[in-house]
Amino acid sequence: MSTHNQYIRWFAELTINDIPLVGGKNASLGEMYRELAAEGVIVPNGFAITAEAYRYMLDQADAWPRLHALLDDVDADDVAGLAHRAQQARDLVYAAPLPADLQQQILDAFGQLQQQYQDDVTVAVRSSATAEDLPTASFAGQQDTYLNIRGGQALLDACKRCFASLFTDRAIHYRLDQGFDHFKIGLSIGVMKMVRSDLAASGVMFSLDTESGFSDAVFITGAYGLGENVVQGAVDPDEFYVHKPTFAQGYRAVLRRTLGAKKIKMIYSDGRTREPIRNVATSNQERRQFCIDDAEVLQLADYALKIERHYGRPMDMEWAKDGLDGKLYIVQARPETVASQKLGNVLEQYQLKQAGEVIVKGHAVGSKIAVGQARVIDNVAKLGSFKPGEVLVADMTTPDWEPVMKTAAAIVTNRGGRTCHAAIIARELGVPAVIGCENATAAIASGSLVTVSCAEGDVGKVYAGRLDFDVTQTDLSQLQRPKTKIMLNLGTPELAFKLSFLPSDGVGLARMEFIITEYIKAHPMALIHPEKVADAGELEQLKQLTEGYTRPEEFFIQRLAEGVGTIGAAFYPKPVVVRMSDFKTNEYATLLGGRWFERDEANPMIGFRGASRYVHPAYAEGFALECAAMKRVREQMGLKNVVLMIPFCRRIDEAERVLAYMAEQGLRRGDDGLEIYVMCEIPNNVILIDEFAKLFDGFSIGSNDLTQLTLGVDRDSEIVANDFDERDAGVKTMIRLAVEGARRNGRHSGLCGQAPSDYPEMAEYLVEIGIDSMSLNPDTVLQTTQRLLDVERRLRR
Numbered sequence: 153m154s155t156h157n158q159y160i161r162w163f164a165e166l167t168i169n170d171i172p173l174v175g176g177k178n179a180s181l182g183e184m185y186r187e188l189a190a191e192g193v194i195v196p197n198g199f200a201i202t203a204e205a206y207r208y209m210l211d212q213a214d215a216w217p218r219l220h221a222l223l224d225d226v227d228a229d230d231v232a233g234l235a236h237r238a239q240q241a242r243d244l245v246y247a248a249p250l251p252a253d254l255q256q257q258i259l260d261a262f263g264q265l266q267q268q269y270q271d272d273v274t275v276a277v278r279s280s281a282t283a284e285d286l287p288t289a290s291f292a293g294q295q296d297t298y299l300n301i302r303g304g305q306a307l308l309d310a311c312k313r314c315f316a317s318l319f320t321d322r323a324i325h326y327r328l329d330q331g332f333d334h335f336k337i338g339l340s341i342g343v344m345k346m347v348r349s350d351l352a353a354s355g356v357m358f359s360l361d362t363e364s365g366f367s368d369a370v371f372i373t374g375a376y377g378l379g380e381n382v383v384q385g386a387v388d389p390d391e392f393y394v395h396k397p398t399f400a401q402g403y404r405a406v407l408r409r410t411l412g413a414k415k416i417k418m419i420y421s422d423g424r425t426r427e428p429i430r431n432v433a434t435s436n437q438e439r440r441q442f443c444i445d446d447a448e449v450l451q452l453a454d455y456a457l458k459i460e461r462h463y464g465r466p467m468d469m470e471w472a473k474d475g476l477d478g479k480l481y482i483v484q485a486r487p488e489t490v491a492s493q494k495l496g497n498v499l500e501q502y503q504l505k506q507a508g509e510v511i512v513k514g515h516a517v518g519s520k521i522a523v524g525q526a527r528v529i530d531n532v533a534k535l536g537s538f539k540p541g542e543v544l545v546a547d548m549t550t551p552d553w554e555p556v557m558k559t560a561a562a563i564v565t566n567r568g569g570r571t572c573h574a575a576i577i578a579r580e581l582g583v584p585a586v587i588g589c590e591n592a593t594a595a596i597a598s599g600s601l602v603t604v605s606c607a608e609g610d611v612g613k614v615y616a617g618r619l620d621f622d623v624t625q626t627d628l629s630q631l632q633r634p635k636t637k638i639m640l641n642l643g644t645p646e647l648a649f650k651l652s653f654l655p656s657d658g659v660g661l662a663r664m665e666f667i668i669t670e671y672i673k674a675h676p677m678a679l680i681h682p683e684k685v686a687d688a689g690e691l692e693q694l695k696q697l698t699e700g701y702t703r704p705e706e707f708f709i710q711r712l713a714e715g716v717g718t719i720g721a722a723f724y725p726k727p728v729v730v731r732m733s734d735f736k737t738n739e740y741a742t743l744l745g746g747r748w749f750e751r752d753e754a755n756p757m758i759g760f761r762g763a764s765r766y767v768h769p770a771y772a773e774g775f776a777l778e779c780a781a782m783k784r785v786r787e788q789m790g791l792k793n794v795v796l797m798i799p800f801c802r803r804i805d806e807a808e809r810v811l812a813y814m815a816e817q818g819l820r821r822g823d824d825g826l827e828i829y830v831m832c833e834i835p836n837n838v839i840l841i842d843e844f845a846k847l848f849d850g851f852s853i854g855s856n857d858l859t860q861l862t863l864g865v866d867r868d869s870e871i872v873a874n875d876f877d878e879r880d881a882g883v884k885t886m887i888r889l890a891v892e893g894a895r896r897n898g899r900h901s902g903l904c905g906q907a908p909s910d911y912p913e914m915a916e917y918l919v920e921i922g923i924d925s926m927s928l929n930p931d932t933v934l935q936t937t938q939r940l941l942d943v944e945r946r947l948r949r
Contacts, residue, residue, distance in 0.1 A: 159205035159254055160261045163198055163344075168463075174200040174340040175280030180485050181342060184459065191458050194481050197268060198275070198344025199261045203282050205254055206315050206339045213248035220335070223319075228328040231536060231555060234321060241319035246312050258311065259304045262343065269345055274302045274420075274428075276483070277310040278342040279317055296320070299378060300346055300420050300428035307343065314341045322551040329558070347483060350419040350429075351475020353443035354379035355389055356571035357452055358488055359396075359460040359467045362579065363518065363570065363610070366649035366722065367466065369407065370394040370453040373571045374443045376434055377417030379470055379483070385548045385565065385572025386431070388413040388515075388588040390442050394453035395721040395789065403790030406446050407721055408645070408714040412569060413590075414439055441700055444473065451480055459485050490579040499626045499653060502607040503931060508615035511596055512564070514589035516612030517575045519650060521605045521621045522584050524561035528598040543604055545596050549574040557581065562604035564592045564614055586612030609646030626934055631655055634940040636918070637925035638933060639729075641904060643667065645715045648722035651930050655937060658726030658793070659719060660852065660927025661904035664733045664778070667715035668743070672708055673697065676774035678745025679704035685745045693744055705777055712781035713789070720791035727795050729829060729852060729904075729927075732778055734799040736761050757860070757868055762800025762831070767809045779817035786826065787818075797829040797852055802836060807847050821849070829900070832890045833857035841893030851894045852927070855905030855914075859883050878907040878914055888921045900924050908932075912939055919943045 161174055166182020174182070178200040185195045210216060222237045222244075250258075266273050277298040296317035298310040317323070318339040327334055347354070355374030360367045373382055373389040381387045391410040398405075416431045417438075444452075452471055459482070460467050470484040502521045524543040529535060532552055538544060540559035548567045549557060554577055557563060563578050563585040570587060578585035584606040586592075596602060596614060603619040606612045639660030640651060645667065674697055678685050682704065685691050698707040720728045736756035741747045749770065753759040765771040785791050796819065801807050807830065811821060814828070821828045830837070830844060833854030837844055841851070855878045860867040862883050865876045878884070887903070894901035902925035908915035909932040918926050919940055928936055 157257055157261075159202050159208065160257050161200045161202060162261075163195070163200070166200060172282055173202050173204070174342075175203065175282045175338075176486060177278060177280035177484060178340050178342045179280075181344070181483075184462075184482060184485060188458060188462060193455050193458055194479055196345040196347055196481050196483065198265065198342055200280065201254075201258060201311060201341040201343065203338025203340045205341075206318075208254065209248050209250055209315065210245065212251050215244055215248050216335075218244055219319075223324070223334050226324065226328070228325055228555070234324060234555075238319050238321045238324050241324075242316040245316040245319060248312075248315075250308060250312060255308060258308060258343075262304055262307055265343070265345065272302070274300045274346045275307065275343050276346050277301050277307065277314055278344070278484075279314045280340040280342050281318065281323075282338045282340065297380070298428075299380065300350075302428070306428075311341050311343075315339055320551070322554045325555045344483070347472040347481045348474045348476045349472035350378050350417075352473040352478075353377070354470070354472035354483075355382045355443075357456055357469050357471060358571070359456045359469075360488060361393075361649050362488075362490070362575070363516065363606075364649040364653070366652060368396045368721065368724065369649070370396060370399075370456045371571075372449060372452050372456075372471075373412075373569050374471075375412065375414045375417065376438055376443050377419050377431075378429060379418075379472055380429075381416060381418050381431070382569065382571065383470070383573060384550060385568025385574050385587065387416055387569070388567065388590075389569040389571070390414065390444075391569065392449045393718070393721075394450065395717075395724070395791075396453075396457060397724060398721070398790030399450075399453060399457065401790055403788065404450050405717075405784075405789045406449050406714075407789060408718050409442065409449075411440075411442060413588075414443065448473065448480060455480070455482055463487070490576075499628050499934075501622075501624045501626075501931075502605075503622045503624075504603075504605055504607065505620040505622060508603065508617060508619045511602065511614045511616055512586070512589040512592045513614075514564070514586040514592070514612050515568075515570045515575070516606035516608070516610055517563075517570060517578045517585035517587055518582070518606045520582070520584040521603065521607050521619075521623075522562040523601070523603045523618050526564075526596045526598055526600050526602050528593050528596060529556075530593060543602055545592050545598070546574075547593055548572070549577070557583070562586075564589060564596065564604060566590055566592050584612070586614055589614070609644055609650075611646065624934075628653075628655055631934075631937065632941055634919075634937060634944055636923065636940050636944070637902075638937055638940070639727075639902065639904075639925050639927040640933065641909075641927050641929050642719060645671075645718035647930075648719045652722040654930060654933050656723075656726070656933060657925065658723050659728040660902050660925055661797075662716065662719050662728055662730040664712070664716070664731055665735055665739070667712055668733060668735075671711045671715050673744050674708070675740060675743040675746035675749055676705075676708050676777050677749040677771065678743075679708050680773050680777070681749075682745070684748050686748060690745050697744070705780075708777050709781045709784060712778065713784040716781065716794065717785045717789045717791055720785060720789070720794045723793070724791060725793050727793055728791075729795045729797050729902075730782065731797045731799050731831070731852075732766070732775070732782075734762050755866065757866055763798050763806050763810050764800070764802065766798075767806075767813050772813070775813070776817055779814055779819050783818045786824070792825050795827045795829060795850075797831060798848075799831040799854070800833065800857070801830050801844075802834055804840060804843050804847070807844065811847060831857075834861055835886065838886050838890045838893065841890060842897060845894065845897035845899050848899070850900030850902065851890060853887055853890050853901070853903040853905065853923075855883070855887065855903055855907040858886055858905075862886050877911070878905065879911060884917060887918075891918075891921050891923050894924075895922065902927060908936060912936075915939055916943045920947065 163185040637657035643663030643666030741750040827849040904927035
């Protein structure tokens, strides 16, 4: 290479081994540009100004002695002193002139980039420190980036500002925390064609789930405009998940999607100000629709899988869609440094022991709980008032806040999604954070005591006052597995990824009712026949719920499929037994529009519920939507581990009619490995178990209903229900007969009621009679597993 270009390296010349020369960001861009283009991963072209150029500039300015005097004895705990010295260091570097030969090399390379794209190209100028984007330290946001830089002189000035940003307060503080020497780190600069995402969308994606560390999902976030808003947390972005194992098998489906508010977007400036970029409000239409379509989500997932496979580890990537050519570009990729570093053998569980008043809700980051005094910081100048151990409450955070963030008990913000700056740093610090609450700074009083909980799924909550909680740690590496299969009772999709780490054999009862109540909210018949809803307010709510869908029924099918699919994916390829809806009439009536389709029943517990609804004219169309959702889960998402289960099936002819109707809807038992179970919760199921066994692949004993119907007790009755439970001798006999009948017919037997979770002696009894599986509440899995091992050892003696 000629000396003329000694400080410039084009992306095509770089590999991941060039980190000492051009930093992690540029080395990774070069690696992908060279190696992944043939696989269809598109990276915009550009060049790196090497770290040697940074050292050359400071050598020529004789700046090193003065930098040492400023930084050799800097104290990380002296916030004001550090800030003062950092400012002096930045001024010193910015004042150092770029040597003439270096300037010329930069301008010549810029000219070549302009020729390649044959237009008035603008560039992104990104810092790339030589200790940045390492597998164990992200250095996220520590140095500066400048977007939409136009013209040679503006480029040279942006380069000087990038060099100076090696000494921001946050970068100095971070290096001190991580044990990096300020003077052994150099700064390279990446200059790459700007992707015109100001006219489209951009965002961040990970090749795992950032909160749980679940490695079988690609997690994608996105919003309109340039990507800085997503990275900084200035917007609540759209979110998407894709399941990696089934995607690799050829199933192209979005597993789950969540619409973000996306209230602003960053675009190019109109030239009336000196700033090259600015934020503007998004339109109502933009807010109501996703920023990219399913095909683009799947293309990004394909990029993520190829990048992860190439690097051989979980990755954190930034993407951008060009509004002019419509293409999707990868503009950054670095190792994921938090979830992938967790010890896989130790399970840490936080659990609230009390209920409380919820002040605000947002995106949960992490799975911890913390208590502290809230400190609302509405201006970076007030950071000095923050005391260690307090809960930081802010509109959003930037890298300048990091010295304070590391001392916080928890972090709460108005804005941001789960891939924003606050979320990334909170994860790295192991601090629970609730992000994107919208009104946290107004709703939470500074000085008030609050409990911040990220242990309840994807939704993080801030409670008033101090709530008690437990923390348990379990070493799973030493935990043996019992012969009796341990499965989970689960209805909340948000918890599925986290709970997948529990030692289990799958899900024995996935409750469809919770998904319908929380994610759909509407009665399926009201979506099919809105003309029967005689209330204008309810009709308007139905319209708002289904806005953006081709038809209201598609809203129901998609939301239900996503909820069930998330649980199916979390435990794949282990079986996930999904119970078709088992609302009672009084419960269905509480759904939006439900009162127009449900009758009053004196005793709904033994009325129009379960299988009797599915082929009845009053609900058959609604059941068809349930079937369509399950067909989508199995056929489009590829989650063949999903087993379907029919609840409250009273008679053989009823079972035959339900199975025939399911077959009409494309769910024929046996086709493509489809198994269908039946709940064994009515005495007739036990009495005629040999006949039911001819129709179904397995039995799941519902001990709650079997108890009520064996003993003639209404389990909704406050007067008598508490006097009876599954430990009654008659109920235990019914359970034993069911298990023996299933075994006699070569069918699976399981129990999914509360009994083994609530009563240790019932768990032991189930092992003794030889049940195949029991499905437990997640919080009882570990202790029940140990108990079953003890019972099995005793029975072998």
